[in-house]
Amino acid sequence: MQTKRHRGSFMLRLMVFGFSVAVGVLAFWLLGYIVRDIDRVNGPNYTQMLESQLPQELQDERRLLTAQLSELKQRIAATERRRQLTSQTTRDSQQTINQLLELKRNADENETSLSDGQQQALTDSLRLFLENQNQIQTLNAELSSLNDQLDQLQDDQEENTKAVERASRPIRYEYDSLLQRHQWRLAAYKLAVLIPLLLIFAWLFVRHAGGAYSMLVYAFGGAVVIRVLLVMHDHFPAIYFRYILILLSLAIATGVLVRLLRLMARPSRDWLVRQYRESYAHFFCPICDHPIQRGPLKFAAWTRRSLKKQTPIAVDGDWDALDQPYTCPCCETTLFEKCETCQGVRHSLLPACEKCGAGQGSASAE
Known part of the structure; x- marks a missing residue:
């Protein structure tokens, strides 16, 4: 753990x-x-x-x-x-x-x-x-x-x-x-x-x-x-110091760039969770950035710039009926699925279920 x-x-x-x-x-x-x-x-x-x-x-x-x-x-x-x-x-x-x-x-x-x-x-x-x-x-x-x-x-x-x-x-x-x-x-x-x-x-x-x-x-x-x-x-003479400073800056910049490229190619779990969390919070697919149109937002349209101007949509009826599994129609990524522990709908890409707190694969581990 x-x-x-x-x-x-x-x-x-x-x-x-x-x-x-x-x-x-x-x-x-x-x-x-x-x-x-x-x-x-x-x-x-x-x-x-x-x-x-x-x-x-x-x-x-x-x-x-x-x-x-x-x-x-x-x-x-x-x-x-x-x-x-x-x-x-x-x-x-x-x-x-x-x-x-x-x-x-x-x-x-x-x-x-x-x-x-x-x-x-x-x-x-x-x-x-x-x-x-x-x-x-x-x-x-x-x-x-x-x-x-x-x-x-x-x-x-x-x-x-x-x-x-x-x-x-x-x-x-x-x-x-x-x-x-x-x-x-x-x-x-x-x-x-x-x-x-x-x-x-x-x-x-x-x-x-x-x-x-x-x-x-x-x-x-x-x-x-x-x-x-x-x-x-x-x-150090100015000519030597200039070259040393440039080479040192180049080495630091190259190291940072290699680390960033490695992070993009093989991202860490914490970095992925942070990216997924921000995308879910803004109702965008964490993989392809397509809007998540589910529940009350089924027929809504927005961009990242216009998201803050959206008026909250009132929900009539049972929310559980609207809270259904969801797959991104653009990249085919499952974004919401049924929890194996409580059978409620949970975020597929986040580590824990918001209803029961179970982690991914906890039911199969038991």
Whole structure:
């Protein structure tokens, strides 16, 4: 006797689905931590390789030029600030001189003279103005010299950079080779953890697909499969990953198609019962899809699209007189027959009689 599988209530099915998603997310999260821990394995260090393999004179020259450029830029900035302060003092002195000259002009027009204090202020302002002008010219000359030195140092630094690039080119090639080798090593470490889990999932999928623990298997398996694909995407070259992904998808699609074709050629009992049940419920022959015109529907006509619009037909008289054995006139399949146990009319293609509950062939088995 086949064990019946109970579907459970809607809330129970919803909780099973929710916890299955939670298990899958947590498993994916856990595998992500494992993968990130593997990523902590130290790989080649480009800076250390440069320091150990680059000619020492180029490194010393680069450090010296960097220090000289930094010092020179600081001197230029300080000189520029001094020039700005001197320029501001010069503008203030010029404004004072203009005011004193305006006073002197008014005094000359009135045939008077400036006081000794005003005359001394005018003299001091003129002296300060001339000194500031000379200082500004000196600072401008100093800034020009510093900028020339800056241009020369930048040219020297550019030449040093080109020389460093030429000298570091083979080091860069070696670093890229070591880095690629390190990436392959990390991929091997990660796949060494994930591939056994993937094989376990494949075995569980074959053994428990459609079983009581199928949702648990799907949750863990989905997390492992997605993590494997992410690892391959991160470490495999794009051209390899593209082919691997296409071949994997082709293998999965082919496997599903073979399973479907096998199911159509040799359908399982549960699949047949589900198909027969749906066809009987919609009053269509499970074999050829012809409408089952029996009882009150003897002279009715409908399609699957118009079935929901049909008005229920009231039954007058004895239903037992209408409930008679029935054979599909299109494919000659017996759809309703007499039960061997209770002699009532039952569905021929369903496993149990709706009147007495007897299974097919139960009377002959007794």
